[in-house]
Amino acid sequence: MGNEATGFRARIQKFGGVLSGMVMPNIGAFITWGLITAMFLKTGWFPNEKIAVLIDPMLKYLLPTLIGYTGGKNFYGDRGGVIGAAATMGVIVGSDIPMFMGAMIMGPLAALCMKQVDRLFEGRVKPGFEMIVNNFSCGILGIFLVLAAFFAIGPFVQVLNHVMSAGVNVIIDHGLTPFASIFIEPAKVLFLNNAINHGILGPLGITQAAEAGKSILFILEPNPGPGVGVLLAYTFFGTGTAKKTAPGVAIIHAFGGIHEPYFPYILMKPQMILASICGAVSGNFIFQMFNCGLVATASPGSYFSVLAVAPKSDYLPIIAGMLVSTAVSFGVGAFILRLCRDSDEEALQKAVAKKDSMKAEGTGGGGRIGAQEVIDFTGKVIKKVYVACDAGMGSSAMGASILKDKVKQAGLDIEVKNVAIPNLPADVDVVVTHESLTERAMRERPEAVHISVDNFLSSPKYDEIVKKLTEAKNPLPVLKKENIKVTDQPKTKEDAIHMIAQMLLKDGYVTESYENGMLLREKENPTNLGNGIAIPHGVLEAKKEIKASGIAALIVPDGIVWNDETVRLVIGIAGADQEHLSILSNVALTLNEEEAVRKIVDGRDADELYHILTK
Template sequence: LVEPAKVLFLNNAINHGVFTPIGTEQAMEMGKSILFMIESNPGPGLGLLLAYCVAGKGETRSSAGAAAIIQFVGGIHEIYFPYVLMNPIVILGPMIGNIVGIFTLSALGGGLAAAASPGSIIAEMLMTPRGGYLANIAGIGIAAVVSFLISVFLLKFFGKDASLEEAQAQVAASKAASKGQAVPAASAGASVSAKDVRKIVFACDAGMGSSAMGATMVRNKLKDAGITDIEVIHFPVGEIPGDCQIVVTHHELSGRAAQRAPQARIIPIKNFMGAPEYNTLVQELLDARKGGSAPAPAAAEEAPAAAEHPILLEKKNIVLNCKPVSPEEAIKAVGKRMVESGYVEESYIQGMLDREASFSVAIGSHVAIPHGTEESRKAIKKTGLIVMTYPEGIQWGDELVRLVVGIASTGEDHLGILGKIVEVAETEEDTDKLVDDATVDQLYKLLNGLE
């Protein structure tokens, strides 16, 4: 990512160092120059940021609107650099938009009387000579539209889920390097010795589904490795406890996690199911304990008998061999069954859709776990689950999903079933076999812990 960032800063330097002096000479002779608008035209950057508002994901999508206002009105063009770095191919949108904008300005006789600094719409209008407003507005507007259309297309078909925070760090590093300054290290939270780790927190948006499954996976791996003195728990990212040493979270939430738990080491991951970082972490903790003394293992708690667990998954809510649909339709189907079963109020469905819009509930291993946001939990009447299989698969963003498990939970009762899902669907191959061989009776007994 650093190299594309250097290109962006070099482009700015060339524009200021070459176009501005030549443009000034032209303006003295002709009263205006189109060269002043090659770099300062806010239209291409506006189009790119608006495209992220439409086709972006998670934190990137929610932040793009504010960035667009800052870029267009404030003239801070560097604010869209991280959005380019996350998906370098989208640079074609602003590039082509600028080309079309320049052509429009040239055809209509646009240009500025002096350099617009910063490159905001306000500065552009202030530097527009009398009689040139129509041409300049057309050049800015058309550049924005072309940049938007191309960027939306590229994001929809070639865009990938990336970390805005990491891209911003890369921009900062490139900017520092271009000035000959020391490059700041990427923030990964506090430095924590593996020997001192006693509490690991898995954090997601609502703390109900994906983080719980990730926590279960690591808890099992630690147990298999003989490490029993580390507590592994799950929380919403906004409620991370202050006494943890490690926080594992989705990479788009890593910034919020670092703010909430500055004392902790942050481990960003892409998927909560089967993330390669889990094995690395467990091995690191195991090596640390081999190299020094560790506290005596805590006594293992005996698991309660299966009969003591409430039956949360009813047979009527296990639906097999569903036909492929869109992720939104799959979420609505799960939500409808939750409403019909008396688990939730209808408003919970919108909470599930909002959760998907913020962060995908496809968690890897061909599994998706639709559930609501933290705010929508008030619409839950009682804990319940819905299981639906899609043998042909659903294209869920970048993931293929064949097993959909909807969750509505008022507490922690559902963790037993999530733990069972972790056991039987840890890998894509496990999930595929489960879906291909599934019967209602088998899933009912298996996931309710009755066998």
């Protein structure tokens, strides 16, 4: 039975993650609309009828279209985004309410349909006709999707919205709105808040705001008061690690609006959920008593962001409600903590791990699949490091802030940002994710370096990343003087290739497998040039074993039999990019005569060879 409950919660979390992935990237547009509404509506701070005409078109057309585009893009890239936006127009025009639920359906649905159509044509289009097939297949499918949205899905969603709105109105009319937090607060701790907020409260709140100019539903979930109250209770009455860390987390939660960090403080002592619920319900009574509401979604849920989308007339009661939430949550939490004064040194760590494992259930993530256990940026030019999570707004924002500060202190000119996994850019160099999300991130950007952390807030990996970035800032020279050796040790070409490969391996130019690539190249295409020189190097497939471009050389006075030729100068090459080409040019120009080679070999002159190769 427990496994079934866990599986159900994980499915709800995953569904919430999908909804969040459509809404969160567009929060800026929602806030733009909310601020215009708060300022220029006739009941706003600066009433202006001319500017207020923007409010309705943005609400009805712009915001749903953005959601439809983002939903389609998340499922099938830019092509999915285009067809998702087109299909969303069908539900917009086919109804007379803001069609957010319809956009959340049509965006992904249209993208999945487009993906199936493209599979039908895959491998069957003649060269030269790709563009016309791509464009017209999208256009023709778009017709059917828009009509289906206009005649069927739009009206269905409108009926569903009316039913849900009627249910919400019954709850509001009977004065039961404050008690919604009995479900909302535990849902937040169990990571079900995205499903509730973006799937139910947000769309219904938009409908109410379109009619009344504001909605109480917008403030039920983002109110930071209950979480801040819990953290303040730990600050004054907690013990051990929880007491020491709670003040910093309270500041992040109150002014940064990120709720996730306070979840472990409830998970470590489940009784504290009562404090959170009591605080939220108390604040909701204030909001209901004074008929408060917000004009748009407040995200992230900080004191400032809530006030930013509050109507002028509701400022004081909303401030009072949030402060009452904080005070009641603090009072109840303090009582619980004084009642149960046990040591929590290990409890907080266990709670953090429990929080992460619950989040992992909802993301479908695995372990550290494919991530680098030992961080190595040798030979790589690192310009962009992104810290990624589901929505790119919560834990990843804090992780990116910590890492960015460390990178700045190290004096590195490297861009560090937080982002949602579906929005990882193509040119990202390093991706840092929680270990439960690494597999997803690797599927999204397989060519990047992926690093897993077990805790976004306090991972020792951040210091290791900065250390390795600093080392990578000063790359290996292509040729070190000590990597030119005078020796009669190699008796065969295989011996010589082994010595070359070991020098390159020792200094971090290649992996151990590169030697096999060199031997395979020699078997397929011998690398002796005909004037006493050989330039062994790996096959094309072995290039992935090269960490940095490097060269090593052997001066062999007694010579080696190399495919019916005596070779006395062996120059081994590992070419990652183009740095080694100048050395090859010097080999071609200066050592093209056997006499020049004989002079270096007979003189056993490693310094002269180094000068020739690097001049």
